[in-house]
Amino acid sequence: MLTQYSGRLRLLAVHAHPDDESSKGAATLARYAAEGVDVLVATCTGGERGSVLNPALDRPEVRADLARIRRAEMAAAREILGVRQQFLGFLDSGMPGPDEPLPEDCFAAQPVEVAAAPLVALIREFRPHVVITYDETGGYPHPDHVMTHQVTVEAFAAAADPDRYPEAGEPWQAAKLYYHLALSRAWFQTLHDAMTERGVPSAMGELLAGWPDTPPALATTTRIACAEQFAVRDAALLAHATQVQPGVAFMAHPRSIEREVWPTEDYHLARCLVPTPCGGGQIETDLFDGLRPGEERG
Helix, strand or coil, X not given: CCCCCCCCCEEEEEECCCCHHHHCCHHHHXXXXXXXXXXEEEEEECCCCCCCCCHHHCCHHHHHCHHHHHHHHHHHHHHHXXXXXXXXXXXXXXXXXCCCCCCCCEHHHCCHHHHHHHHHHHHHHHCCCEEEECCCCXXXXXXXXXHHHHHHHHHHHHCCCCCCCHHHCCCCCCCEEXXXXXXXXXXHHHHHHHHHHCCCCCCHHHHHHCCXXXXXXXXXXXXXXXXXXXXXXHHHHHHCCCCCCCCCXXXXXXXXXXXXXXXXXXXXXXXECCCCHXXXXXXXXXCCCCCCCCCCCC
């Protein structure tokens, strides 16, 4: 039987590295935090094996101190978003080449049941109503992103089972599990077309022309209106200064056009234990549909 929820709503977003929370769903987190939802970001790794993607900071002393710097960037970003954040304590896996093995000590090399244990404990302590993470592709094929999906799916189910991870606290059943649909082909195409129609130079055409032949995207079940939080999202992303070059890539398109043609962040509802509009084929506009006070609960 589903727990009858009461009190402050709680949202848990599970990400692979520092900066992922700011590039995928950050405006959603900022919106709900501003509305009084208790928002917690779980970051699986510290990003220690990441690259320095901002040429202005690609210096030996920065690369040598990257673990500390990325934690400091994460602290700044979470303050901007108005959320809490916790590292789960695993080491970044890096991005090995096709024939390169994973580092033995890294997150993606752990057995799923081992890697899920800290997240099970966090879910049981925080007791979220809604959990967000990546789909089975990881959003892109970084081993830590794929592992984050696997670990979150495991922890979502296991946290509710009193026979599993008995040392991790009292069981808790979250009601809904969502997958990000961020940075989709449709999003890039829509912005590229809108910019082209308005005579604004777009760098997205080359990216779209080389888009890999991947399976169709998951169905969009949920659209969260959050255009008013795009400035907060951008500020949080720029706080990850080693990972983001101002005015380049995601930071290059005009925000006025984005607000006009794609003012939402979109999700796929993967698990649901309460009645929602999705059950009738409608699009949700709230991650907490079915969970607000006064709404019927299953």
